[in-house]
Amino acid sequence: MNIEREHLPTPPKVLQALQTGFDAITRHISLVLFPLALDLFIWFAPHLRIKHYIERLIVEINALPALTSSEFKDAMQLSQDIWSLIAERFNIFVVIRSYPVGIFSIMSSILPLKNPVGEPVFVEFSSLGIALLLAILLVVVGIVLGGLYFSSVAQAALQDEVRWRKLLHDWPWVSGQALLLTLAWLIIFLCVAVFGGCLISGVTLFSDTMGQAAILFYTTLVTWLLFPLFFSAHGIFVNKESAWRSLLRGVQLTNLTFIKTGLFILSLILLVQGLNALWQIPPEDSWLMLISIAGHAFISTGALAASFVYYRDMAQWAQKMRALHEKYAKQEEQ
Numbered sequence: 001m002n003i004e005r006e007h008l009p010t011p012p013k014v015l016q017a018l019q020t021g022f023d024a025i026t027r028h029i030s031l032v033l034f035p036l037a038l039d040l041f042i043w044f045a046p047h048l049r050i051k052h053y054i055e056r057l058i059v060e061i062n063a064l065p066a067l068t069s070s071e072f073k074d075a076m077q078l079s080q081d082i083w084s085l086i087a088e089r090f091n092i093f094v095v096i097r098s099y100p101v102g103i104f105s106i107m108s109s110i111l112p113l114k115n116p117v118g119e120p121v122f123v124e125f126s127s128l129g130i131a132l133l134l135a136i137l138l139v140v141v142g143i144v145l146g147g148l149y150f151s152s153v154a155q156a157a158l159q160d161e162v163r164w165r166k167l168l169h170d171w172p173w174v175s176g177q178a179l180l181l182t183l184a185w186l187i188i189f190l191c192v193a194v195f196g197g198c199l200i201s202g203v204t205l206f207s208d209t210m211g212q213a214a215i216l217f218y219t220t221l222v223t224w225l226l227f228p229l230f231f232s233a234h235g236i237f238v239n240k241e242s243a244w245r246s247l248l249r250g251v252q253l254t255n256l257t258f259i260k261t262g263l264f265i266l267s268l269i270l271l272v273q274g275l276n277a278l279w280q281i282p283p284e285d286s287w288l289m290l291i292s293i294a295g296h297a298f299i300s301t302g303a304l305a306a307s308f309v310y311y312r313d314m315a316q317w318a319q320k321m322r323a324l325h326e327k328y329a330k331q332e333e334q
Contacts, residue, residue: 009324011260017264017313020306020309021157022306024160025157029298031301032301034148035103035300035301038097039293043115045093046121047091047121047123048092048125048131049122050092051088089111092135094107094108095142096139098139098182100232101178101233103145103146106292107293109280110284114285115285116286116287143178144171144178146178147171147174150178152167154234154238157306157308158309170240173240177243178233181232181247185232188229200214200215228254230254230261230265230307231253231307231311232247233246233250234246237308238311249315252318253314253315256321264307271299272299272303275295275299280292
């Protein structure tokens with residue numbers, strides 16, 4: 001039997017998704033208050049630090065006999081400078097910016113030490129255990145708040161409305177799935193990190209050149225892994241799928257539209273990261289930073305909305321293609 005010619009479904013459009021997402025946030029501008037509030041909190045709230053523990057760790061590492069030789073001198077100095085900077089600037093509150101579900105924050109990357117009214121209160125933890133427990137609690141808080149943020153942005157982008165009663169009703173379930181997804185991410189990256197560490201260490205023992213090749217291979221592997229996980233959380237908020245189902249669905253859809261989706265993700269990265277360089281121009285103790293915080297809040301929220309629009313279009317395209325394939329398969333059998 002001859003198969004009737006039909007037009008193939010139109011694949012998702014990158015520019016259309018971006019425009020629709022940003023238009024939705026323009027109509028529901030109050031949603032930018034989520035990242036705006038988080039950045040202001042990190043900027044002006046007391047800074048929780050573990051500076052003394054990090055400095056003590058640096059001293060203990062420098063005292064190791066195996067690392068005092070001249071061949072490790074430059075590497076150790078660079079490592080010490082990096083850890084000293086982390087000890088000075090790290091604020092435990094920044095872990096509220098959780099992954100993969102969380103509220104976006106420009107201040108979590110700047111790690112400011114000053115604000116326009118002076119220096120914040122610095123609180124040094126006397127117990128490392130308490131600091132770690134607090135950090136874990138703050139990560140959970142960030143995921144829970146991020147669940148509400150993602151839900152509201154998804155609703156605004158896909159339904160052009162924000163129904164807070166429904167959002168609050170679904171919030172506990174959404175937060176639970178976001179927590180499970182975070183655990184799945186953690187397990188995946190721990191496995192990849194252990195594999196990469198063993199691979200690079202083992203190969204480097206035989207040859208430095210082979211070690212560099214192993215690092216390149218590992219970097220490629222991590223990039224290949226990160227790419228399909230970009231949409232791992234979207235199914236939770238768009239289709240109310242479980243964490244595991246959402247992760248698998250995101251990977252499947254990304255692989256089906258690899259080139260187009262790669263272009264979309266690259267566009268978002270260039271847009272957000274490119275403007276992040278602009279947002280970091282004002283000094284951290286200048287009121288001009290408020291403009292940067294507001295700009296970052298709008299751009300990041302608009303980009304998130306665009307990703308939900310693209311995910312919906314991608315899922316609809318895949319469904320139409322599957323239905324068309326099944327139809328052709330039945331016609332072939334006849």
